[in-house]
Amino acid sequence: MLTATLKRELELAVETAVMLADPNSQDTEIAERLYDSEPALMQKLARPLAIERMIWTMKRRRQHIPVPGQMVLPGFPRLPERIRLKDGSRPLLMQSNIKQLREFRQILTKRKGARLVIVEKLIDYMTPYSLKKSTITVAEIVALEAGQR
DSSP: OOOHHHHHHHHHHHHHHHHHSOTTOOHHHHHHHHHHHOHHHHHHHHHHHHHHHHHHHHHHHHTTSOOTTSBOOTTSOOBOSBOOOTTSOOOBGGGOBHHHHHHHHHHHHTTOSHHHHHHHHHHHHHHHHHHHOTTOBHHHHHHHHHHHO
16 A cells, blocks of 8 residues: 555656646656656555555455355355346345346356356256246256255
């Protein structure tokens, strides 16, 4: 995390660089010039900025990693107890049918991540059952599978 002093130093350097730059200069060009002209400042900024970026990336990644307390289906990694649909509703995963899972998958496609892969696997698992009964739920399939064992 940047200290208050380091933030002020960076802000002053950026402000000076912007004021001295040609008005038609691109931000990338100004930033590169500033980086090259202030090696001591950049050295002080390197570690805190790198750590801030890593923390930001970790927080984004953790959103897609299943956490303890989430529902577990046999043969599947952890899944959420509820899914989110386009209309904002949040039905229970176990009471969801293939149509709802496909809608949930569409929402997850925007984010990618581990949960998307798991939902796609669940949809593949449900597809043969849904061909016979389109409204069959995850719970019904789990019950059918349990009865076959």
